[in-house]
Amino acid sequence: MSYKVLSETEARIIAAMAGGVIPRAGTSFALGAADLEDKWLPRTDHLLSRMPRATRLVLRMAALVLNYAWPLIYMKKLTPLSALDEQERTELFHIIENSPAPGPQTILLVKVLVFPAFYGLPEVKEAIGYAEKFPLSPDYVGPKD
Amino acid sequence: MIKEYNDISNHVTEAADICIIGSGAGGAVTAKELAEKGLNVIVLEEGSSFSTKNFNQDPLDMMAMMYRDAGTTMAYGLPPASITLGKCLGGTTTVNSATCFKTPPEVVQDWIANHDCRGLDYEALLPYFERVEKEINVTALSEDILGNVYKIVKRGAKALGLSAKPLMHNVKGCDGAGVCQWGCIKGAKQSMEISYIPKADAAGARIYANCRAIKIATENGRVKGVEAVFIDPATGRRRWRMHIKAKVVCAAMGALITPAFLLRNRLVNTSGLLGKGLTIHPCGRVVAEMDELVDGHLGVSQGGLIDAFKEEGIMLEGIFIPPAIMAMALPGVGEEHKYLTKHYRHLASFGVLVCDTTRGRVLPGMFGYPYLAFYSLNQEDAEKLHKGIGYTADIFFAAGAKRVFTGCYAMPTLNNKEDLKAFKRLEVKPWYFEVMAFHPLGTCRMGNDPRSSVVDLNLEAHDLKGLFIPDGSPFPTSLGVNPQVTIMTFATRTADYIATNIHRY
Numbered sequence: 001m002s003y004k005v006l007s008e009t010e011a012r013i014i015a016a017m018a019g020g021v022i023p024r025a026g027t028s029f030a031l032g033a034a035d036l037e038d039k040w041l042p043r044t045d046h047l048l049s050r051m052p053r054a055t056r057l058v059l060r061m062a063a064l065v066l067n068y069a070w071p072l073i074y075m076k077k078l079t080p081l082s083a084l085d086e087q088e089r090t091e092l093f094h095i096i097e098n099s100p101a102p103g104p105q106t107i108l109l110v111k112v113l114v115f116p117a118f119y120g121l122p123e124v125k126e127a128i129g130y131a132e133k134f135p136l137s138p139d140y141v142g143p144k145d
Numbered sequence: 146m147i148k149e150y151n152d153i154s155n156h157v158t159e160a161a162d163i164c165i166i167g168s169g170a171g172g173a174v175t176a177k178e179l180a181e182k183g184l185n186v187i188v189l190e191e192g193s194s195f196s197t198k199n200f201n202q203d204p205l206d207m208m209a210m211m212y213r214d215a216g217t218t219m220a221y222g223l224p225p226a227s228i229t230l231g232k233c234l235g236g237t238t239t240v241n242s243a244t245c246f247k248t249p250p251e252v253v254q255d256w257i258a259n260h261d262c263r264g265l266d267y268e269a270l271l272p273y274f275e276r277v278e279k280e281i282n283v284t285a286l287s288e289d290i291l292g293n294v295y296k297i298v299k300r301g302a303k304a305l306g307l308s309a310k311p312l313m314h315n316v317k318g319c320d321g322a323g324v325c326q327w328g329c330i331k332g333a334k335q336s337m338e339i340s341y342i343p344k345a346d347a348a349g350a351r352i353y354a355n356c357r358a359i360k361i362a363t364e365n366g367r368v369k370g371v372e373a374v375f376i377d378p379a380t381g382r383r384r385w386r387m388h389i390k391a392k393v394v395c396a397a398m399g400a401l402i403t404p405a406f407l408l409r410n411r412l413v414n415t416s417g418l419l420g421k422g423l424t425i426h427p428c429g430r431v432v433a434e435m436d437e438l439v440d441g442h443l444g445v446s447q448g449g450l451i452d453a454f455k456e457e458g459i460m461l462e463g464i465f466i467p468p469a470i471m472a473m474a475l476p477g478v479g480e481e482h483k484y485l486t487k488h489y490r491h492l493a494s495f496g497v498l499v500c501d502t503t504r505g506r507v508l509p510g511m512f513g514y515p516y517l518a519f520y521s522l523n524q525e526d527a528e529k530l531h532k533g534i535g536y537t538a539d540i541f542f543a544a545g546a547k548r549v550f551t552g553c554y555a556m557p558t559l560n561n562k563e564d565l566k567a568f569k570r571l572e573v574k575p576w577y578f579e580v581m582a583f584h585p586l587g588t589c590r591m592g593n594d595p596r597s598s599v600v601d602l603n604l605e606a607h608d609l610k611g612l613f614i615p616d617g618s619p620f621p622t623s624l625g626v627n628p629q630v631t632i633m634t635f636a637t638r639t640a641d642y643i644a645t646n647i648h649r650y
Contacts, residue, residue: 021482022479023483026483028484028487043205046209047205050208050214050215052214052512052513052514054513054514090479101576102576104557108473108579115469115470115473116205116470118469119468119469119472119486120205120469128468129489130467130490132324132442133442134322136202136330137198137330137331137332139197140197140199142199142201143199144193144199145379
C-alpha cells in the first residue's frame with residue numbers, strides 16, 4: 001500500500017507499535033490494531049500529511065529511533081520492536097508504562113498516531129458499543145481542505 | 146462576501162478603513178461591530194470556511210481539517226503542553242466547548258491595582274458583556290442536555306458538601322451532541338462563523354479565507370496597510386498576493402500568533418515585552434470508571450463546574466470527549482487498555498483548570514511554524530494541579546467511582562480512597578503530569594505606561610498609531626475562566642473606540 005507521507009518501513013513500525021498497545025483477541029473485544037491495519041494506517045497517514053513538515057519529520061524519526069531504543073533500553077534486546085511478536089510488544093509496553101519518566105511519556109507517541117485513527121473506525125466503534133448521539137447533518141457532503 | 150482560495154484567480158488589491166487579521170473571538174467581533182457602524186472592513190483568515198456540511202464527528206478528520214497543525218500545536222517545556230487552536234473561519238470558537246464566563250471582577254480589579262490598568266472600570270464593561278452575551282445567546286442548558294457526567298459530579302460534590310453548577314453556553318437549540326470541539330453538527334453553537342461573521346458579512350465586510358497576512362506596512366509611525374498571500378488549502382502553497390491599504394489594522398490572531406507575527410515584522414516592541422508573559426491555563430483530566438452506565442457522550446462535552454477552590458487558583462470544569470481522544474487520557478496497554486475502552490460508556494471525566502502563575506514566552510516561528518512557544522510549569526502550579534486532581538478524585542469516589550485515573554505519571558490509577566490518600570501525599574514535580582492547556586493570553590499586555598506594556602487600555606499599540614490588538618494577548622494575567630466572552634467584550638469596546646476616533650487615522 002502506498003501512503004501520502006509514510007514510507008513502508010515507517011508504516012510497518014507504527015503498525016507494530018499499535019499491535020502492541022491494541023493486541024488481537026482478549027476478553028474485552030476481539031479486534032486488534034493488526035486486524036484493521038489497512039483501514040486505520042491511511043487515516044494516520046492523512047493526519048500526518050496535515051501536520052507541518054517539521055512535526056511530521058520529528059514523529060517519523062521518533063518512530064524509527066524508538067523501534068530500536070525501546071527494546072534495547074527496556075528489554076536489553078537488540079531486536080527492533082517491529083520484529084517482536086505481538087505478545088512481546090505488549091509486554092514491552094507494559095514495562096515502559098511502569099518505568100520512571102520519561103518512559104511512560106514516550107508511549108504518548110503511539111497514542112497520538114494510533115488511537116484517533118483506530119477508534120474512529122465504524123467497526124471499532126461498534127465493538128466498544130459507542131455510537132454518536134445524532135446522525136450527520138442532512139446537508140453533509142464531507143470534510144474539505 | 147466571503148471569498149476562499151478557489152474564488153481568487155489573480156493578485157488582489159483592496160482599500161479599506163480597517164483591515165482585521167484573524168476571524169476568531171476578537172477579529173469577528175471587531176469586524177461586525179465596525180461594519181455595522183458603516184465602516185469599510187476587510188477580514189483576513191488563514192483557514193478555510195467550514196459548516197455542518199463538513200462536520201462528521203470524527204475527531205481525526207476534524208483535527209486534520211480545522212485544527213492548526215492538525216492538533217499538534219504545543220508549548221515546549223517541562224512538561225510540554227498541548228495547546229490546540231482552530232485554523233478556520235471563526236478561529237478557535239469553532240472548536241471550543243462553548244463555555245462562557247464574564248471576566249471575574251476580582252481579575253479586573255487586580256489589573257487595575259497591580260498591572261498598570263488604572264482607567265479600566267468593571268462597571269463600564271458590563272454593558273459590553275450584555276451586548277456580547279445577547280449576540281452569542283449565552284444560555285443555561287437543562288440537566289438532561291448537560292449530561293450524566295454533570296449529574297454524577299453533582300452527586301459526588303453534594304456528598305462532600307460542595308456544589309456543582311451548570312456552565313453557561315453560547316448555543317441555540319443545543320441537543321447535547323457532545324462533539325463541540327469537532328464542529329457542532331447541529332449548528333447550535335454560536336461560534337463566530339454562525340453568529341458574528343454572517344452579520345459582518347451582511348453589513349458589507351469583505352471576508353477573505355485562506356489568506357495569510359505576511360506584513361503590516363507602516364509609514365511615519367502609522368499603519369499603512371497589510372500585505373498578504375492566498376494559500377492553497379490542499380497543498381499549503383502560496384499563490385496570489387494581496388495588498389490592502391488601510392487606516393487601521395487589527396491584529397487578532399490570538400495570543401500565540403499575534404506576538405510572533407509582530408516580532409517577525411519588528412514592530413511595537415520598545416517595551417521589550419512583546420511575546421512575554423504567556424499564560425495558558427494548564428489543565429489536567431481526571432477520568433473515573435463507574436459501575437453505572439454513564440454515556441457521557443450523550444450530553445454537552447463541558448457541562449458543569451465546581452468553583453469552591455477558586456481562591457486556590459483551581460477550577461474544576463466538565464469535559465467529556467469521544468473514545469478516539471478519551472483513549473489517550475487512559476493508562477494501560479494490551480488487555481488493560483482494551484478493557485477501559487470497552488467500558489467507555491461507564492467512564493466519567495472532569496477537568497482541572499489551573500489559574501497559572503507560570504509565565505511563558507512566544508518567539509517568531511521557524512521551520513514552517515507560525516510561532517514558537519516556551520512554557521515550563523512552575524512548582525506552585527504543579528502543586529495546584531496535583532491538588533485539583535485530588536479534589537476531583539475525592540468527588541468521583543464520593544459519587545461511587547470504582548477507579549480514578551489521574552493523568553499523573555507517578556500514580557496514574559487510584560483503586561480506592563487509600564490510594565487517593567497516598568496520591569495526595571505525593572511530592573510532585575511539574576513533569577509528572579500530562580498537561581493540556583487552553584486559553585493562551587498575555588503576550589501583548591495592556592497598560593498605561595509604554596515602558597511596561599505593548600498596548601494601551603483601548604488595545605492600541607503604544608508604538609504604532611492605528612495598530613490594535615483585540616484578541617487575548619493584552620490581558621495581563623490569567624483569567625481563571627474560559628476567556629472567549631472577555632475577548633469578545635474587549636473587542637466590542639475597542640471597536641466602539643475605533644469607530645468614534647476613525648477620523649484621527
